[in-house]
Amino acid sequence: MRNFPVHADNSLRTRHSQISGMSFVMGEQDVTIVGAGLAGLMAARVLDSAGLRVRVLEARERVGGRTCTITGDVDNEPAANQLGVPTKTPVDLGGQWVGPTQHRVLKLINEFGLLTFQTFHTGRKCLDDRGRLSHYRSSIPRVSPLALLELHGALNHLDRLRQQVPLATPWAEDRARMFDGVSLEAWKRRNLHNPTVRGLIDALTRVVFGTEPSEISLLYFLFYIQSGGGLLALTEIPEGAQEQRVVGGTQQLAQGLAAQLPEGSVVVGAPVQAIDQTAERVVVTSTAGVHEARACIVAVPPALTARIAFDPSLPAVRAQLNQRMPQGSLIKCIITYSRAWWREAGFSGEVVSTHGPLCFVCDNTDDSGQTPALVAFIGGDAAREFAAVGAQARRDMVVQELVRCLGPQAADPNGYIEKNWSADPWAQGCPVGVMGAGNFRHFAPALRQPVGRLFWAGTETAMQWCGYMEGALESGERAATEVLALLQRQ
Numbered sequence: 001m002r003n004f005p006v007h008a009d010n011s012l013r014t015r016h017s018q019i020s021g022m023s024f025v026m027g028e029q030d031v032t033i034v035g036a037g038l039a040g041l042m043a044a045r046v047l048d049s050a051g052l053r054v055r056v057l058e059a060r061e062r063v064g065g066r067t068c069t070i071t072g073d074v075d076n077e078p079a080a081n082q083l084g085v086p087t088k089t090p091v092d093l094g095g096q097w098v099g100p101t102q103h104r105v106l107k108l109i110n111e112f113g114l115l116t117f118q119t120f121h122t123g124r125k126c127l128d129d130r131g132r133l134s135h136y137r138s139s140i141p142r143v144s145p146l147a148l149l150e151l152h153g154a155l156n157h158l159d160r161l162r163q164q165v166p167l168a169t170p171w172a173e174d175r176a177r178m179f180d181g182v183s184l185e186a187w188k189r190r191n192l193h194n195p196t197v198r199g200l201i202d203a204l205t206r207v208v209f210g211t212e213p214s215e216i217s218l219l220y221f222l223f224y225i226q227s228g229g230g231l232l233a234l235t236e237i238p239e240g241a242q243e244q245r246v247v248g249g250t251q252q253l254a255q256g257l258a259a260q261l262p263e264g265s266v267v268v269g270a271p272v273q274a275i276d277q278t279a280e281r282v283v284v285t286s287t288a289g290v291h292e293a294r295a296c297i298v299a300v301p302p303a304l305t306a307r308i309a310f311d312p313s314l315p316a317v318r319a320q321l322n323q324r325m326p327q328g329s330l331i332k333c334i335i336t337y338s339r340a341w342w343r344e345a346g347f348s349g350e351v352v353s354t355h356g357p358l359c360f361v362c363d364n365t366d367d368s369g370q371t372p373a374l375v376a377f378i379g380g381d382a383a384r385e386f387a388a389v390g391a392q393a394r395r396d397m398v399v400q401e402l403v404r405c406l407g408p409q410a411a412d413p414n415g416y417i418e419k420n421w422s423a424d425p426w427a428q429g430c431p432v433g434v435m436g437a438g439n440f441r442h443f444a445p446a447l448r449q450p451v452g453r454l455f456w457a458g459t460e461t462a463m464q465w466c467g468y469m470e471g472a473l474e475s476g477e478r479a480a481t482e483v484l485a486l487l488q489r490q
Protein backbone atom coordinates (compact mmCIF):
# COMPACT_ATOMS: atom_id res chain seq x y z
CA MET A 1 0.00 0.00 0.00
CA ARG A 2 2.88 2.35 0.60
CA ASN A 3 3.36 2.53 -3.19
CA PHE A 4 1.13 5.54 -3.10
CA PRO A 5 2.54 9.04 -3.30
CA VAL A 6 2.94 10.04 0.33
CA HIS A 7 2.87 13.74 1.15
CA ALA A 8 6.03 15.26 2.41
CA ASP A 9 3.73 17.60 4.28
CA ASN A 10 0.48 16.20 5.64
CA SER A 11 -1.38 19.51 5.56
CA LEU A 12 -3.86 19.88 2.77
CA ARG A 13 -2.49 23.16 1.42
CA THR A 14 -5.95 24.60 1.54
CA ARG A 15 -6.61 27.82 -0.37
CA HIS A 16 -9.51 29.94 0.76
CA SER A 17 -10.98 32.64 -1.38
CA GLN A 18 -14.11 34.68 -1.08
CA ILE A 19 -16.13 34.96 -4.29
CA SER A 20 -19.55 36.65 -4.20
CA GLY A 21 -19.86 35.86 -0.52
CA MET A 22 -19.27 32.15 -1.07
CA SER A 23 -16.31 30.49 0.57
CA PHE A 24 -14.36 28.27 -1.78
CA VAL A 25 -12.10 25.65 -0.29
CA MET A 26 -9.80 24.21 -2.85
CA GLY A 27 -6.96 21.88 -2.16
CA GLU A 28 -5.28 18.86 -3.57
CA GLN A 29 -6.48 15.47 -2.60
CA ASP A 30 -6.46 11.96 -3.96
CA VAL A 31 -9.91 11.00 -2.80
CA THR A 32 -12.99 13.03 -1.95
CA ILE A 33 -15.45 11.43 0.42
CA VAL A 34 -19.05 12.57 0.67
CA GLY A 35 -20.47 12.20 4.19
CA ALA A 36 -18.73 12.17 7.59
CA GLY A 37 -20.76 9.40 9.16
CA LEU A 38 -18.97 6.30 10.41
CA ALA A 39 -18.74 4.90 6.87
CA GLY A 40 -17.13 7.98 5.31
CA LEU A 41 -14.75 8.50 8.22
CA MET A 42 -13.69 4.85 8.29
CA ALA A 43 -12.98 5.04 4.54
CA ALA A 44 -10.95 8.22 5.16
CA ARG A 45 -8.95 6.52 7.88
CA VAL A 46 -8.03 3.54 5.68
CA LEU A 47 -7.01 5.78 2.79
CA ASP A 48 -5.09 8.17 5.00
CA SER A 49 -3.14 5.31 6.54
CA ALA A 50 -2.28 4.17 3.02
CA GLY A 51 -0.69 7.58 2.43
CA LEU A 52 -3.45 9.12 0.34
CA ARG A 53 -4.74 12.65 0.82
CA VAL A 54 -8.44 12.66 1.62
CA ARG A 55 -11.06 15.34 1.92
CA VAL A 56 -14.35 14.48 3.65
CA LEU A 57 -17.26 16.79 2.85
CA GLU A 58 -20.09 16.76 5.36
CA ALA A 59 -23.43 18.54 4.95
CA ARG A 60 -24.10 18.93 8.66
CA GLU A 61 -22.24 21.15 11.08
CA ARG A 62 -21.02 18.04 12.89
CA VAL A 63 -19.61 14.61 12.14
CA GLY A 64 -21.35 11.34 13.06
CA GLY A 65 -24.47 11.34 10.85
CA ARG A 66 -26.95 8.88 12.31
CA THR A 67 -24.98 8.79 15.56
CA CYS A 68 -25.71 11.90 17.57
CA THR A 69 -24.87 12.41 21.23
CA ILE A 70 -26.45 15.35 23.01
CA THR A 71 -25.43 16.82 26.33
CA GLY A 72 -27.38 19.84 27.48
CA ASP A 73 -29.48 21.50 24.81
CA VAL A 74 -30.62 20.29 21.38
CA ASP A 75 -30.67 23.73 19.73
CA ASN A 76 -28.17 22.81 17.00
CA GLU A 77 -29.68 19.46 16.11
CA PRO A 78 -32.41 19.51 13.43
CA ALA A 79 -35.73 17.79 14.25
CA ALA A 80 -34.71 17.32 17.89
CA ASN A 81 -36.79 18.72 20.74
CA GLN A 82 -36.32 18.93 24.45
CA LEU A 83 -38.94 19.58 27.12
CA GLY A 84 -38.35 19.87 30.85
CA VAL A 85 -34.93 19.67 32.48
CA PRO A 86 -32.01 19.11 30.05
CA THR A 87 -30.02 16.02 31.05
CA LYS A 88 -26.57 16.53 32.52
CA THR A 89 -25.36 13.23 31.08
CA PRO A 90 -24.86 12.48 27.34
CA VAL A 91 -27.89 11.12 25.46
CA ASP A 92 -27.71 9.22 22.17
CA LEU A 93 -30.46 10.37 19.83
CA GLY A 94 -29.27 8.01 17.07
CA GLY A 95 -27.46 4.67 17.09
CA GLN A 96 -26.52 3.67 20.61
CA TRP A 97 -26.29 -0.08 21.19
CA VAL A 98 -23.47 -2.45 20.34
CA GLY A 99 -23.40 -6.21 20.71
CA PRO A 100 -21.39 -9.38 20.19
CA THR A 101 -20.05 -10.12 16.69
CA GLN A 102 -19.90 -6.39 15.93
CA HIS A 103 -16.13 -6.69 15.88
CA ARG A 104 -15.19 -3.46 14.15
CA VAL A 105 -17.22 -1.19 16.34
CA LEU A 106 -16.09 -3.00 19.51
CA LYS A 107 -12.48 -2.69 18.37
CA LEU A 108 -12.87 1.02 17.73
CA ILE A 109 -14.46 1.55 21.13
CA ASN A 110 -11.49 -0.21 22.65
CA GLU A 111 -8.98 1.69 20.55
CA PHE A 112 -10.42 5.04 21.62
CA GLY A 113 -10.30 3.98 25.25
CA LEU A 114 -14.08 4.20 25.56
CA LEU A 115 -15.99 2.06 28.02
CA THR A 116 -19.21 0.18 27.53
CA PHE A 117 -21.87 -0.84 30.01
CA GLN A 118 -24.60 -3.45 29.93
CA THR A 119 -28.10 -2.40 28.99
CA PHE A 120 -30.29 -2.93 32.05
CA HIS A 121 -32.73 -5.78 31.42
CA THR A 122 -33.40 -7.38 34.80
CA GLY A 123 -37.00 -7.80 35.90
CA ARG A 124 -40.42 -8.24 34.40
CA LYS A 125 -41.09 -7.15 30.83
CA CYS A 126 -44.41 -6.03 29.48
CA LEU A 127 -46.24 -7.14 26.36
CA ASP A 128 -48.96 -4.77 25.22
CA ASP A 129 -51.03 -6.98 22.92
CA ARG A 130 -53.73 -4.81 21.40
CA GLY A 131 -54.28 -3.09 24.73
CA ARG A 132 -54.06 -6.25 26.87
CA LEU A 133 -51.02 -6.18 29.15
CA SER A 134 -49.08 -9.24 30.27
CA HIS A 135 -45.75 -9.57 32.03
CA TYR A 136 -42.96 -12.06 31.50
CA ARG A 137 -39.29 -12.63 32.29
CA SER A 138 -37.88 -14.78 29.47
CA SER A 139 -37.04 -13.55 25.98
CA ILE A 140 -40.36 -14.90 24.65
CA PRO A 141 -43.49 -12.95 25.68
CA ARG A 142 -46.21 -14.64 27.69
CA VAL A 143 -48.82 -15.53 25.08
CA SER A 144 -51.45 -18.27 24.67
CA PRO A 145 -50.18 -21.82 23.97
CA LEU A 146 -51.46 -21.56 20.40
CA ALA A 147 -49.72 -18.25 19.84
CA LEU A 148 -46.54 -19.63 21.39
CA LEU A 149 -46.58 -22.59 19.04
CA GLU A 150 -47.08 -20.35 16.05
CA LEU A 151 -44.42 -17.91 17.25
CA HIS A 152 -41.83 -20.69 17.58
CA GLY A 153 -42.81 -22.02 14.16
CA ALA A 154 -42.47 -18.55 12.63
CA LEU A 155 -39.06 -17.92 14.20
CA ASN A 156 -37.79 -21.31 13.03
CA HIS A 157 -39.20 -20.80 9.56
CA LEU A 158 -37.62 -17.37 9.16
CA ASP A 159 -34.38 -18.70 10.57
CA ARG A 160 -34.26 -21.49 8.02
CA LEU A 161 -35.08 -19.13 5.16
CA ARG A 162 -32.54 -16.48 6.11
CA GLN A 163 -29.75 -19.04 6.25
CA GLN A 164 -30.29 -19.71 2.56
CA VAL A 165 -29.56 -16.09 1.64
CA PRO A 166 -25.94 -15.52 0.54
CA LEU A 167 -24.80 -12.22 2.07
CA ALA A 168 -22.60 -11.10 -0.84
CA THR A 169 -25.20 -11.85 -3.50
CA PRO A 170 -28.63 -12.19 -1.86
CA TRP A 171 -30.27 -11.68 -5.25
CA ALA A 172 -28.61 -14.90 -6.49
CA GLU A 173 -30.50 -17.10 -4.03
CA ASP A 174 -32.39 -19.81 -5.95
CA ARG A 175 -35.72 -18.51 -4.76
CA ALA A 176 -34.76 -14.82 -4.85
CA ARG A 177 -37.51 -13.99 -7.34
CA MET A 178 -40.13 -15.66 -5.17
CA PHE A 179 -38.90 -14.11 -1.92
CA ASP A 180 -38.50 -10.68 -3.45
CA GLY A 181 -41.90 -10.86 -5.11
CA VAL A 182 -43.73 -10.65 -1.79
CA SER A 183 -43.68 -8.25 1.09
CA LEU A 184 -43.08 -9.34 4.66
CA GLU A 185 -46.74 -8.48 5.19
CA ALA A 186 -47.83 -10.96 2.50
CA TRP A 187 -45.61 -13.65 4.06
CA LYS A 188 -47.08 -12.84 7.47
CA ARG A 189 -50.67 -13.11 6.25
CA ARG A 190 -49.99 -16.36 4.50
CA ASN A 191 -48.03 -18.06 7.28
CA LEU A 192 -49.29 -16.56 10.51
CA HIS A 193 -52.85 -16.59 11.75
CA ASN A 194 -52.64 -15.62 15.37
CA PRO A 195 -53.17 -11.85 15.82
CA THR A 196 -50.63 -11.69 18.66
CA VAL A 197 -47.90 -13.30 16.57
CA ARG A 198 -48.75 -11.09 13.62
CA GLY A 199 -48.58 -8.10 15.95
CA LEU A 200 -45.15 -9.15 17.22
CA ILE A 201 -43.85 -9.19 13.64
CA ASP A 202 -45.32 -5.71 13.18
CA ALA A 203 -43.63 -4.42 16.36
CA LEU A 204 -40.31 -5.92 15.33
CA THR A 205 -40.45 -4.40 11.86
CA ARG A 206 -41.36 -0.98 13.22
CA VAL A 207 -38.45 -0.81 15.64
CA VAL A 208 -35.80 -2.56 13.52
CA PHE A 209 -36.60 -0.85 10.19
CA GLY A 210 -38.94 2.04 11.04
CA THR A 211 -41.49 0.59 8.62
CA GLU A 212 -44.59 -1.56 8.42
CA PRO A 213 -44.11 -5.14 7.14
CA SER A 214 -45.98 -4.11 3.97
CA GLU A 215 -43.09 -1.81 3.02
CA ILE A 216 -40.38 -4.47 2.99
CA SER A 217 -39.53 -7.19 0.51
CA LEU A 218 -39.32 -10.61 2.17
CA LEU A 219 -35.95 -11.11 0.47
CA TYR A 220 -34.65 -7.84 1.90
CA PHE A 221 -35.93 -8.80 5.35
CA LEU A 222 -34.23 -12.22 5.16
CA PHE A 223 -30.98 -10.67 3.95
CA TYR A 224 -31.07 -8.13 6.76
CA ILE A 225 -31.60 -10.64 9.54
CA GLN A 226 -28.98 -12.94 8.03
CA SER A 227 -26.60 -9.99 7.89
CA GLY A 228 -26.96 -9.55 11.69
CA GLY A 229 -26.75 -13.29 12.44
CA GLY A 230 -30.45 -14.04 12.97
CA LEU A 231 -33.61 -12.56 14.41
CA LEU A 232 -32.64 -13.13 18.03
CA ALA A 233 -29.24 -11.49 17.50
CA LEU A 234 -31.07 -8.45 16.17
CA THR A 235 -33.76 -8.24 18.82
CA GLU A 236 -32.20 -9.46 22.06
CA ILE A 237 -30.60 -7.36 24.76
CA PRO A 238 -28.21 -9.91 26.33
CA GLU A 239 -26.11 -11.53 23.61
CA GLY A 240 -27.90 -9.42 21.04
CA ALA A 241 -27.54 -6.09 19.24
CA GLN A 242 -28.85 -4.17 22.27
CA GLU A 243 -26.43 -5.68 24.78
CA GLN A 244 -24.21 -2.70 25.56
CA ARG A 245 -24.00 1.06 25.39
CA VAL A 246 -21.02 3.34 25.10
CA VAL A 247 -20.22 5.52 28.10
CA GLY A 248 -20.37 9.12 26.87
CA GLY A 249 -22.23 8.18 23.65
CA THR A 250 -21.49 6.72 20.25
CA GLN A 251 -20.82 9.98 18.43
CA GLN A 252 -17.39 9.85 20.06
CA LEU A 253 -16.50 7.15 17.51
CA ALA A 254 -16.95 9.52 14.58
CA GLN A 255 -15.28 12.35 16.47
CA GLY A 256 -12.35 10.06 17.26
CA LEU A 257 -11.96 8.99 13.63
CA ALA A 258 -12.16 12.60 12.40
CA ALA A 259 -9.59 13.73 14.96
CA GLN A 260 -7.07 11.18 13.68
CA LEU A 261 -7.13 12.63 10.16
CA PRO A 262 -4.72 15.42 9.15
CA GLU A 263 -6.05 18.82 10.08
CA GLY A 264 -8.50 20.22 7.55
CA SER A 265 -9.39 16.82 6.07
CA VAL A 266 -13.00 17.04 7.24
CA VAL A 267 -15.07 20.01 6.10
CA VAL A 268 -18.43 20.37 7.84
CA GLY A 269 -21.31 22.55 6.61
CA ALA A 270 -20.45 21.46 3.07
CA PRO A 271 -23.41 19.75 1.39
CA VAL A 272 -22.32 18.16 -1.89
CA GLN A 273 -24.53 19.22 -4.77
CA ALA A 274 -22.87 17.78 -7.87
CA ILE A 275 -20.33 15.15 -8.86
CA ASP A 276 -18.78 15.21 -12.34
CA GLN A 277 -16.29 12.67 -13.54
CA THR A 278 -13.97 12.34 -16.49
CA ALA A 279 -11.71 9.42 -17.37
CA GLU A 280 -9.05 10.75 -14.97
CA ARG A 281 -10.69 12.95 -12.37
CA VAL A 282 -13.77 13.42 -10.20
CA VAL A 283 -14.93 16.97 -9.53
CA VAL A 284 -17.16 17.34 -6.48
CA THR A 285 -19.04 20.60 -5.99
CA SER A 286 -20.20 21.49 -2.51
CA THR A 287 -21.41 24.75 -1.00
CA ALA A 288 -17.90 25.04 0.42
CA GLY A 289 -16.21 24.87 -2.95
CA VAL A 290 -15.07 22.59 -5.75
CA HIS A 291 -12.87 19.61 -4.98
CA GLU A 292 -10.99 17.65 -7.57
CA ALA A 293 -9.59 14.19 -6.90
CA ARG A 294 -8.69 10.89 -8.50
CA ALA A 295 -11.62 9.05 -6.95
CA CYS A 296 -14.70 9.72 -4.85
CA ILE A 297 -16.50 7.68 -2.23
CA VAL A 298 -20.16 8.52 -1.71
CA ALA A 299 -20.84 7.50 1.89
CA VAL A 300 -24.45 8.62 2.19
CA PRO A 301 -27.63 6.50 2.01
CA PRO A 302 -29.17 5.99 -1.47
CA ALA A 303 -32.14 8.26 -0.64
CA LEU A 304 -29.72 11.15 -0.10
CA THR A 305 -27.50 10.22 -3.04
CA ALA A 306 -30.60 10.92 -5.15
CA ARG A 307 -30.26 14.62 -4.27
CA ILE A 308 -26.81 14.90 -5.86
CA ALA A 309 -26.55 15.78 -9.58
CA PHE A 310 -24.19 13.40 -11.41
CA ASP A 311 -22.53 14.16 -14.72
CA PRO A 312 -22.46 11.92 -16.63
CA SER A 313 -25.73 10.57 -15.23
CA LEU A 314 -25.48 7.46 -13.14
CA PRO A 315 -26.27 4.19 -14.92
CA ALA A 316 -30.05 3.71 -14.91
CA VAL A 317 -30.00 0.86 -12.44
CA ARG A 318 -27.99 2.90 -9.92
CA ALA A 319 -30.13 6.01 -10.42
CA GLN A 320 -33.28 3.96 -9.94
CA LEU A 321 -31.83 2.27 -6.86
CA ASN A 322 -31.59 5.74 -5.35
CA GLN A 323 -35.33 6.15 -5.95
CA ARG A 324 -36.17 2.77 -4.46
CA MET A 325 -34.53 2.69 -1.08
CA PRO A 326 -36.40 5.09 1.21
CA GLN A 327 -35.37 5.51 4.84
CA GLY A 328 -37.57 4.10 7.58
CA SER A 329 -39.67 6.35 9.83
CA LEU A 330 -38.57 6.32 13.44
CA ILE A 331 -38.89 8.82 16.29
CA LYS A 332 -36.60 8.16 19.22
CA CYS A 333 -37.79 9.54 22.56
CA ILE A 334 -35.88 9.58 25.85
CA ILE A 335 -37.89 10.17 28.99
CA THR A 336 -35.94 11.01 32.14
CA TYR A 337 -37.04 10.65 35.76
CA SER A 338 -35.63 11.53 39.15
CA ARG A 339 -35.68 7.82 40.11
CA ALA A 340 -35.63 4.55 38.21
CA TRP A 341 -39.02 3.70 39.73
CA TRP A 342 -39.62 0.82 37.28
CA ARG A 343 -36.55 -0.98 38.60
CA GLU A 344 -37.82 -0.51 42.15
CA ALA A 345 -41.16 -2.01 41.05
CA GLY A 346 -39.42 -5.08 39.58
CA PHE A 347 -39.76 -4.07 35.92
CA SER A 348 -36.88 -4.11 33.46
CA GLY A 349 -38.51 -1.20 31.67
CA GLU A 350 -39.01 -3.21 28.47
CA VAL A 351 -42.33 -2.92 26.69
CA VAL A 352 -43.19 -4.46 23.33
CA SER A 353 -46.41 -3.18 21.86
CA THR A 354 -48.09 -4.97 18.97
CA HIS A 355 -50.26 -2.03 17.96
CA GLY A 356 -48.25 0.95 19.06
CA PRO A 357 -47.98 3.85 19.03
CA LEU A 358 -44.79 2.91 20.93
CA CYS A 359 -43.35 -0.25 19.41
CA PHE A 360 -40.53 -0.74 21.91
CA VAL A 361 -39.47 0.75 25.22
CA CYS A 362 -36.51 -0.09 27.45
CA ASP A 363 -34.31 1.23 30.22
CA ASN A 364 -31.97 3.99 29.09
CA THR A 365 -30.35 5.03 32.34
CA ASP A 366 -26.76 6.20 31.90
CA ASP A 367 -23.83 4.23 33.31
CA SER A 368 -23.50 6.45 36.38
CA GLY A 369 -27.18 6.11 37.24
CA GLN A 370 -27.35 9.93 37.44
CA THR A 371 -30.07 10.13 34.81
CA PRO A 372 -32.70 7.41 35.21
CA ALA A 373 -34.38 7.14 31.82
CA LEU A 374 -36.51 5.09 29.48
CA VAL A 375 -36.16 5.12 25.70
CA ALA A 376 -39.26 4.71 23.55
CA PHE A 377 -39.49 4.26 19.78
CA ILE A 378 -42.37 5.36 17.60
CA GLY A 379 -41.96 3.54 14.28
CA GLY A 380 -43.65 2.98 10.92
CA ASP A 381 -47.19 4.33 10.49
CA ALA A 382 -47.29 5.69 14.04
CA ALA A 383 -44.13 7.72 13.36
CA ARG A 384 -45.81 9.25 10.32
CA GLU A 385 -48.98 9.97 12.28
CA PHE A 386 -47.25 11.44 15.30
CA ALA A 387 -44.84 13.50 13.21
CA ALA A 388 -47.81 15.73 12.47
CA VAL A 389 -48.42 16.74 16.10
CA GLY A 390 -46.11 18.96 18.14
CA ALA A 391 -43.35 17.81 20.51
CA GLN A 392 -45.53 18.51 23.56
CA ALA A 393 -48.37 16.34 22.21
CA ARG A 394 -45.90 13.57 21.36
CA ARG A 395 -44.39 13.77 24.82
CA ASP A 396 -47.85 13.58 26.40
CA MET A 397 -48.76 10.54 24.29
CA VAL A 398 -45.48 8.79 25.19
CA VAL A 399 -45.98 9.45 28.91
CA GLN A 400 -49.59 8.29 28.74
CA GLU A 401 -48.51 5.03 27.08
CA LEU A 402 -45.82 4.49 29.73
CA VAL A 403 -48.40 5.03 32.47
CA ARG A 404 -50.69 2.51 30.80
CA CYS A 405 -47.97 -0.15 30.43
CA LEU A 406 -45.70 0.43 33.43
CA GLY A 407 -47.75 2.28 36.01
CA PRO A 408 -48.72 5.72 37.34
CA GLN A 409 -45.18 6.67 38.36
CA ALA A 410 -44.43 7.14 34.68
CA ALA A 411 -46.62 10.25 34.79
CA ASP A 412 -43.95 12.54 36.24
CA PRO A 413 -40.85 12.68 34.07
CA ASN A 414 -38.48 15.55 34.66
CA GLY A 415 -37.27 15.68 31.08
CA TYR A 416 -38.04 14.56 27.55
CA ILE A 417 -35.77 14.57 24.49
CA GLU A 418 -36.75 13.32 21.05
CA LYS A 419 -35.57 13.31 17.49
CA ASN A 420 -37.77 12.67 14.49
CA TRP A 421 -35.14 11.50 12.01
CA SER A 422 -37.55 11.73 9.07
CA ALA A 423 -37.62 15.51 9.53
CA ASP A 424 -33.83 15.77 9.48
CA PRO A 425 -32.86 16.90 5.96
CA TRP A 426 -29.56 14.97 6.05
CA ALA A 427 -31.11 11.71 7.21
CA GLN A 428 -34.64 11.80 5.78
CA GLY A 429 -35.52 8.92 8.04
CA CYS A 430 -33.84 6.11 9.90
CA PRO A 431 -32.45 3.79 11.05
CA VAL A 432 -31.81 2.39 7.57
CA GLY A 433 -32.89 2.50 3.92
CA VAL A 434 -35.32 -0.30 3.04
CA MET A 435 -36.40 -2.05 -0.15
CA GLY A 436 -40.01 -2.88 -0.99
CA ALA A 437 -41.22 -6.03 -2.73
CA GLY A 438 -39.80 -6.56 -6.22
CA ASN A 439 -36.92 -4.11 -5.82
CA PHE A 440 -34.16 -5.85 -3.97
CA ARG A 441 -33.37 -8.47 -6.59
CA HIS A 442 -33.04 -5.89 -9.39
CA PHE A 443 -31.45 -2.96 -7.63
CA ALA A 444 -29.34 -4.39 -4.79
CA PRO A 445 -26.57 -5.46 -7.21
CA ALA A 446 -25.95 -1.74 -7.85
CA LEU A 447 -25.50 -0.92 -4.15
CA ARG A 448 -21.73 -1.54 -4.15
CA GLN A 449 -21.01 -1.55 -7.89
CA PRO A 450 -18.47 1.24 -8.61
CA VAL A 451 -19.29 3.67 -11.41
CA GLY A 452 -15.99 4.65 -12.99
CA ARG A 453 -14.16 6.54 -10.26
CA LEU A 454 -17.18 6.62 -7.97
CA PHE A 455 -17.40 4.17 -5.07
CA TRP A 456 -20.23 3.57 -2.62
CA ALA A 457 -20.16 3.21 1.16
CA GLY A 458 -22.72 3.56 3.94
CA THR A 459 -24.36 0.99 6.16
CA GLU A 460 -26.95 0.24 3.44
CA THR A 461 -24.14 -1.30 1.37
CA ALA A 462 -22.82 -3.58 4.13
CA MET A 463 -22.86 -7.35 4.07
CA GLN A 464 -22.63 -7.83 7.81
CA TRP A 465 -24.72 -5.88 10.24
CA CYS A 466 -26.31 -3.91 7.41
CA GLY A 467 -28.16 -0.98 8.97
CA TYR A 468 -25.93 -0.82 12.03
CA MET A 469 -22.81 1.11 13.03
CA GLU A 470 -20.84 -2.07 12.44
CA GLY A 471 -22.13 -2.22 8.86
CA ALA A 472 -21.17 1.42 8.30
CA LEU A 473 -17.57 0.67 9.35
CA GLU A 474 -17.43 -2.45 7.19
CA SER A 475 -18.66 -0.49 4.19
CA GLY A 476 -16.08 2.26 4.68
CA GLU A 477 -13.26 -0.27 4.80
CA ARG A 478 -14.55 -2.06 1.70
CA ALA A 479 -14.99 1.12 -0.36
CA ALA A 480 -11.52 2.35 0.64
CA THR A 481 -10.01 -0.98 -0.40
CA GLU A 482 -11.72 -0.69 -3.79
CA VAL A 483 -10.32 2.82 -4.26
CA LEU A 484 -6.83 1.65 -3.32
CA ALA A 485 -7.08 -1.13 -5.89
CA LEU A 486 -8.10 1.36 -8.60
CA LEU A 487 -5.39 3.87 -7.80
CA GLN A 488 -2.76 1.17 -7.52
CA ARG A 489 -3.51 0.10 -11.09
CA GLN A 490 -2.82 3.62 -12.36
Ligand SMILES: Cc1cc2nc3c(=O)[nH]c(=O)nc-3n(C[C@H](O)[C@H](O)[C@H](O)COP(=O)(O)OP(=O)(O)OC[C@H]3O[C@@H](n4cnc5c(N)ncnc54)[C@H](O)[C@@H]3O)c2cc1C
Pocket residue numbers: 034035036037038039040057058059060063064065066067093094095096097098270271272273299300301304305307308330332421426427430431457458459460467468469470472
Ligand atom coordinates in the same frame (compact mmCIF):
# COMPACT_ATOMS: atom_id res chain seq x y z
C1 LIG B 1 -32.66 6.45 15.96
C2 LIG B 1 -31.58 5.51 15.49
C3 LIG B 1 -31.28 4.40 16.24
C4 LIG B 1 -30.27 3.54 15.82
N1 LIG B 1 -29.89 2.52 16.65
C5 LIG B 1 -28.75 1.84 16.38
C6 LIG B 1 -28.14 1.03 17.36
O1 LIG B 1 -28.60 0.97 18.50
N2 LIG B 1 -27.01 0.34 17.02
C7 LIG B 1 -26.44 0.46 15.78
O2 LIG B 1 -25.40 -0.17 15.52
N3 LIG B 1 -26.99 1.26 14.84
C8 LIG B 1 -28.10 1.98 15.13
N4 LIG B 1 -28.59 2.87 14.23
C9 LIG B 1 -28.03 2.91 12.89
C10 LIG B 1 -26.65 3.57 12.84
O3 LIG B 1 -26.67 4.78 13.52
C11 LIG B 1 -26.28 3.75 11.37
O4 LIG B 1 -26.27 2.49 10.73
C12 LIG B 1 -24.90 4.35 11.12
O5 LIG B 1 -24.62 5.42 11.97
C13 LIG B 1 -24.86 4.80 9.65
O6 LIG B 1 -23.60 5.37 9.33
P1 LIG B 1 -23.31 5.81 7.83
O7 LIG B 1 -21.98 6.45 7.84
O8 LIG B 1 -23.54 4.67 6.93
O9 LIG B 1 -24.44 6.85 7.46
P2 LIG B 1 -24.75 8.27 8.12
O10 LIG B 1 -24.46 8.24 9.57
O11 LIG B 1 -26.13 8.62 7.71
O12 LIG B 1 -23.71 9.25 7.44
C14 LIG B 1 -23.95 9.87 6.22
C15 LIG B 1 -23.48 11.30 6.34
O13 LIG B 1 -23.59 11.92 5.06
C16 LIG B 1 -24.05 13.24 5.24
N5 LIG B 1 -24.64 13.67 3.97
C17 LIG B 1 -25.81 13.30 3.41
N6 LIG B 1 -25.96 13.89 2.21
C18 LIG B 1 -24.85 14.64 2.01
C19 LIG B 1 -24.41 15.50 0.96
N7 LIG B 1 -25.14 15.70 -0.15
N8 LIG B 1 -23.22 16.12 1.10
C20 LIG B 1 -22.44 15.94 2.19
N9 LIG B 1 -22.82 15.14 3.23
C21 LIG B 1 -24.00 14.51 3.12
C22 LIG B 1 -25.03 13.13 6.39
O14 LIG B 1 -25.22 14.37 7.03
C23 LIG B 1 -24.33 12.12 7.29
O15 LIG B 1 -23.50 12.76 8.24
C24 LIG B 1 -29.59 3.76 14.61
C25 LIG B 1 -29.89 4.89 13.86
C26 LIG B 1 -30.85 5.79 14.31
C27 LIG B 1 -31.06 7.05 13.55
